[in-house]
Amino acid sequence: MDPHSHAEPERVRVTHVDLDLELDFGARSIRGGVRLDLERREPGAPLVLDAQGLAIERVLGADGSPRKFELGPEHDGLGGPLTIHLARADTSVRVEYGTTANADAVQWLEPGQTAGGKSPFLFTQGQATLTRTWIPLQDSPGVRVTYSARIRAPKGLTALMSAEQLGEDSEGAFRFRMNRPIPSYLIALACGDLAFRPISARCGIWAEPAMVERAHAEFEDTESMIRAAEDLFGPYRWGRYDVLVLPPAFPFGGMENPCLTFATPTVIAGDKSLVSLVAHELAHSWSGNLVTNATWRDFWLNEGFTVYFENRIMERVFGAERAVMEMQLARASVERDMANLEPWQTVLHLDLEGHHPDDGFSEVPYTKGALFLQAIEAVVGRARFDMFLRRWFDEHAFQSVTTAEFRRCLDEQLPEVAGRLDVDRWLDDPGMPPDAPNPRSPLLAAVDVELARWVATRSVDALGTAGWSTQEWLHFLEAANPALDARAMAELDRRFQLTESGNAEILCVWLRLAIQHGYAALDAALERFLTDVGRRKFLEPLYRELVKTEAGRKRALAIYAKARGRYHAVSRGTIDEVVGWKQ
Ligand SMILES: [Zn+2]
Numbered sequence: 001m002d003p004h005s006h007a008e009p010e011r012v013r014v015t016h017v018d019l020d021l022e023l024d025f026g027a028r029s030i031r032g033g034v035r036l037d038l039e040r041r042e043p044g045a046p047l048v049l050d051a052q053g054l055a056i057e058r059v060l061g062a063d064g065s066p067r068k069f070e071l072g073p074e075h076d077g078l079g080g081p082l083t084i085h086l087a088r089a090d091t092s093v094r095v096e097y098g099t100t101a102n103a104d105a106v107q108w109l110e111p112g113q114t115a116g117g118k119s120p121f122l123f124t125q126g127q128a129t130l131t132r133t134w135i136p137l138q139d140s141p142g143v144r145v146t147y148s149a150r151i152r153a154p155k156g157l158t159a160l161m162s163a164e165q166l167g168e169d170s171e172g173a174f175r176f177r178m179n180r181p182i183p184s185y186l187i188a189l190a191c192g193d194l195a196f197r198p199i200s201a202r203c204g205i206w207a208e209p210a211m212v213e214r215a216h217a218e219f220e221d222t223e224s225m226i227r228a229a230e231d232l233f234g235p236y237r238w239g240r241y242d243v244l245v246l247p248p249a250f251p252f253g254g255m256e257n258p259c260l261t262f263a264t265p266t267v268i269a270g271d272k273s274l275v276s277l278v279a280h281e282l283a284h285s286w287s288g289n290l291v292t293n294a295t296w297r298d299f300w301l302n303e304g305f306t307v308y309f310e311n312r313i314m315e316r317v318f319g320a321e322r323a324v325m326e327m328q329l330a331r332a333s334v335e336r337d338m339a340n341l342e343p344w345q346t347v348l349h350l351d352l353e354g355h356h357p358d359d360g361f362s363e364v365p366y367t368k369g370a371l372f373l374q375a376i377e378a379v380v381g382r383a384r385f386d387m388f389l390r391r392w393f394d395e396h397a398f399q400s401v402t403t404a405e406f407r408r409c410l411d412e413q414l415p416e417v418a419g420r421l422d423v424d425r426w427l428d429d430p431g432m433p434p435d436a437p438n439p440r441s442p443l444l445a446a447v448d449v450e451l452a453r454w455v456a457t458r459s460v461d462a463l464g465t466a467g468w469s470t471q472e473w474l475h476f477l478e479a480a481n482p483a484l485d486a487r488a489m490a491e492l493d494r495r496f497q498l499t500e501s502g503n504a505e506i507l508c509v510w511l512r513l514a515i516q517h518g519y520a521a522l523d524a525a526l527e528r529f530l531t532d533v534g535r536r537k538f539l540e541p542l543y544r545e546l547v548k549t550e551a552g553r554k555r556a557l558a559i560y561a562k563a564r565g566r567y568h569a570v571s572r573g574t575i576d577e578v579v580g581w582k583q
Contacts, residue, residue: 003295003352003353004140004296004357005050005140006079006080006081007050007138007143009142010042011046012039012045012047013039013138014037014038014047014138015181016145016146016147017034017036017146018035018036018037018149019135019148019149019150020149021034022151023122023152023154025108025120029098030099030106030134031098032097034097034135036049036092036093036137038090040086043088046084046085049084049095050078050132051071052074052102052104052132053074053079053099053102053103053133054098054099054100055098055100056071056082059084059095060096061086061090062087062090062093063087067085069082069084069085070083079129095136102133103133103134105126105133105569106122106124107125107250107569109122109123109192109247109249113247113249114247115211116193116210118193119156119193120157120192121246122190123189125250125255126188128185128358129185130569131187132184134189135184135187139185140183140295141185141293141294141295141296141400142183144183144399144400145182145184146179146180148176148178149163149177149189151189152172153191156193158174158193158194159189159191160174160189160260161174161178161188161190162187162188162257162260163176163177163178164178180237181398186257186289188262190262194207194209195208196242197213199220200223203226203240203242205242205243206245206260208245214268215245218267218275219243219278221317222241224317225278226241228312229279229282229285229313232309233286233389237285238285240260241285242261244261246263246264248264248265248534249534249568250262250535252264252535252536253280253535253537254278254280255281256285256288261281261282263278264535267504270503271469273503280310282313287306287309288303288306290393290396290398291392291393292400293402294401295402296350296360297349297350298403299357300348300349300364300403303366304365304369305370305373307367308370308374311326311327311370325444325471328439328444329444329471330366332478334363334364334366334367338362343430345359345362345364345430346362346430347427347428348364348369348426348427348428349427349428358574368432371436374439375435376414379414380417388410388414391409392406407423443469443472447476450476451479460496465496473503473506477509478509484513485517486517489513489514489517489519493521499522504535507525508529508538508541511526512545515542515546515552530563531562534566534567536571539571543556543560546579547580556578556579560579
């Protein structure tokens with residue numbers, strides 16, 4: 001049972017979703033119909049769907065005649081039930097509807113929010129429970145569906161979906177088909193002025209024309225990553241793997257929409273230093289999309305497996321040094337994150353009773369989950385653990401799984417783990433277990449040596465930063481924090497032009513330190529960053545740092561008042577709380 005869905009799939013289950021929709025940029029509405037194919041498990045039972053903020057016009061049965069329906073009250077940010085009374089012969093229904101201003105999945109961008117500046121842009125973000133805000137369906141990761149779609153878009157704009165592209169029909173509508181059963185949160189749509197550059201026969205980059213060359217150069221190793229992933233954990237089963245680079249308003253780093261990863265442009269640093277994001281989203285083609293968390297309690301099965309797998313891909317393609325460095329930084333980062341979380345939020349197998357899935361979202365399922373798998377690997381050895389993982393993906397392919405099922409497989413196939421690791425503690429207790437792996441990178445240790453010299457001498461000219469990667473800079477800045485003040489920041493800035501950094505990860509940390517230490521030279525850069533970028537991972541720490549002082553809180557509210565309308569609902573939800581926003 002999924003506490004975050006109103007659907008009753010054990011009575012009547014949706015098996016296929018067929019969309020026929022028109023994108024109305026003027027009215028900011030997606031309108032049309034969806035045909036839902038049904039598996040009638042309990043004769044006479046109604047079909048119950050999830051719906052949130054949708055304007056339902058009418059429902060038709062398989063014979064085309066109207067069916068009675070009721071839209072229940074919405075609550076707790078999870079929408080309400082749409083109950084449809086079926087006739088005996090209904091093997092499908094068609095719901096005609098439109099989205100409203102409350103379609104939190106959908107973000108409509110003004111031309112000014114795009115790289116090209118001339119055309120509007122639209123994208124959807126379904127995870128965790130937002131697909132129900134643009135499609136009435138059974139919005140639970142435990143219900144898998146195939147889907148097909150016909151999308152009418154304004155002339156000159158290209159529509160893309162998380163599916164096989166079938167081209168345009170005679171009326172110029174874009175057609176799509178997803179033949180493999182996926183959870184509803186992976187149904188995704190984007191539309192804008194888009195161009196394509198191939199990387200290999202099965203892989204390429206979509207982006208705005210102004211971005212596509214840079215994006216293509218940044219992600220040119222994607223085919224090598226796919227091969228590394230296949231080598232590790234079995235064939236890629238989704239046909240094409242393309243990456244769509246969205247405008248900076250996209251609220252996440254990436255979203256693993258099948259066949260078409262959605263990605264933030266903030267990972268395009270010019271030096272491939274942030275491409276682990278593509279390794280991550282690609283890894284989801286196994287962990288998450290192929291084998292899916294059955295409920296949002298089991299989210300760590302998606303993300304912990306994926307971070308572990310991402311790191312293995314990075315090791316193969318970019319070497320062990322890079323992989324270790326990234327895990328050391330991730331562990332340091334999750335420890336900082338945990339300091340801001342309530343104990344229940346730091347448990348892997350989350351108890352979401354009474355909580356929205358977003359309340360359980362943090363770095364914990366990602367990094368603590370990956371460290372758990374690394375700890376298991378250390379016990380049984382890499383060869384055996386790889387066999388375990390490969391079997392996990394093969395035996396659960398196109399299924400939704402629970403933490404209990406993982407536990408069962410672990411105890412059965414790798415029984416020695418239970419004697420060597422406290423598995424209960426890993427899964428059910430808050431905080432980081434004492435037997436958590438502690439990745440140690442020699443490159444970052446060398447940064448510590450430079451840092452110690454700088455702290456002792458305070459001479460920026462003596463700092464040996466030649467050849468430092470993004471990861472080394474990030475480590476340096478976080479580790480230098482206790483020794484920083486506004487004057488030291490000004491000196492570092494003069495020497496290394498950190499404020500001018502085109503690298504969003506470095507800039508975000510640098511801006512946070514500037515707020516913390518009152519380095520006012522960055523005020524304009526901070527406002528620009530908070531206005532242009534909608535990625536929650538960057539917004540949250542900056543607003544959090546701002547609201548620590550009364551003056552900062554006023555400033556946060558002033559910037560937010562201007563920027564809020566440019567953020568996706570996912571980011572707004574988080575930042576509303578951080579700054580205490582009242583509508
Ligand atoms: Zn992920």
